Amino acid sequence: MVELDQPLFRRVALIGLGLIGSSIARGIQATGVAGEIVATDRSPEVRARAREIGLADRIAESSAEAVEEADLVIACVPVGVCGEVAESFATHLAPGAIVSDVGSVKAAVVAAMQPHLPASVHFVPAHPVAGTEDSGPDAGFAELFVNRWCVLTPPAGTDALAVERLRQFWSALGANVETMEAEHHDRVLAITSHLPHLIAYTIVGTADELGSVTESEVLKFSAGGFRDFTRIAASDPTMWRDVFLTNKDAVLDMLGEFQEDLSKLTRAIRRGDGDALFEHFTRTRAIRRGIVSLGQDEARPNFGRPAAPLAVPDKAPSK
Ligand code: NAP
DSSP: OOOOSSOSEEEEEEEOOSHHHHHHHHHHHHHTOEEEEEEEOSOHHHHHHHHHTTOSSEEOSSHHHHHTTOSEEEEOSOGGGHHHHHHHHGGGOOTTOEEEEOOSOOHHHHHHHGGGSOTTSEEOOEEEEOOOSOOSTTSOOGGGGTTOEEEEOOOTTOOHHHHHHHHHHHHHTTOEEEEOOHHHHHHHHIIIIIHHHHHHHHHHHHHHHTHHHHHHHHHHTGGGTHHHHHHHHTSOHHHHHHHHHHSHHHHHHHHHHHHHHHHHHHHHHHHTOHHHHHHHHHHHHHHHHHHHHTTSSOOSGGGGOOOOOOOOOOOOOOO
16 A cells, blocks of 8 residues: 555545445545545444444435535445446536446446436446455455455546546555456456355355255364355355346356366266366466465465464473
8 A cells, every 4th residue: 555645536435334435445544545535324323333433534424415526436335236326426426526336247337327427527437356255334444455456447438537546546555456348347257256156155055955964064174175165155145146136147158168167077077087187176276376476365375374273281280
């Protein structure tokens, strides 16, 4: 993260104070990238909590009130409600403001938000590819975006200066920023994020259905791999429901490819084809090493989890 002498934005409005909204708020506070944060949330309880933990300079009672005179507005809400949220504040936007979002799917968000926005603002959709399985205003932390990617998907014809200003904003929060078309983003994320989540949701569900026979064993031996799926499968149900509903075509394409590959591995196991299995696992191991060398994960064993301390038996008193 870069601490700035001069804020890049005078006032940022954050609509939604869940994990991503509260992390952006914390990141702005840590870097000084904006002069003032005005934030809001649909829930009175979350607005009260946000005041209590000091997430913003001012907590507004509505999104319409929050966006007044802001030069950057970021909708931090589930993909499925981005359209209605944009509609709720559209007529209150200051001319020249940059309007953005953080949704994990982009083409559907562009289609839902853009029709509501006046021609006098710049619409630059964004997706910070960073998260945890936690939700809510207490889940946020300033470093969430450090060394993670943030993808901007400005529609054709978007003002280049507005795109550049948003790039600088995310860069100040520590992210590496890339620009691509919304449809391309959705295909890339379908394989790198959406399909892995679907597989985790499936495998954890399957283990749960086997529960009556193996429940205690599933939990007891979870460190064998299952535990890492359970972390992904604990992600927010609303967010992920919306991802699969709005990125349907790309996910179904990738799922088709995945099912073909799964059939190939199934056949190799059935036929005892060790060479095919070995060749496949060698190829996938190289991909893991590539991710680590790009600084996108831990090289330490067990994802860097600290080893459990060994229980040291009480020393017998020396005689
Ligand atoms: P979150 O912690 O569950 O927060 C969701 C926020 O959206 C809350 O402020 C919630 O309000 C608000 N919201 C939900 N339904 C709403 C509605 N109908 N109208 C208005 N506001 C509504 O989720 P999050 O992880 O911050 O996700 C927010 C966005 O970030 C999503 O679009 C998601 O795709 C994207 N994203 C998430 C991750 C991740 O790993 N979590 C990573 C990158 C991008 P309440 O406080 O009232 O519940």
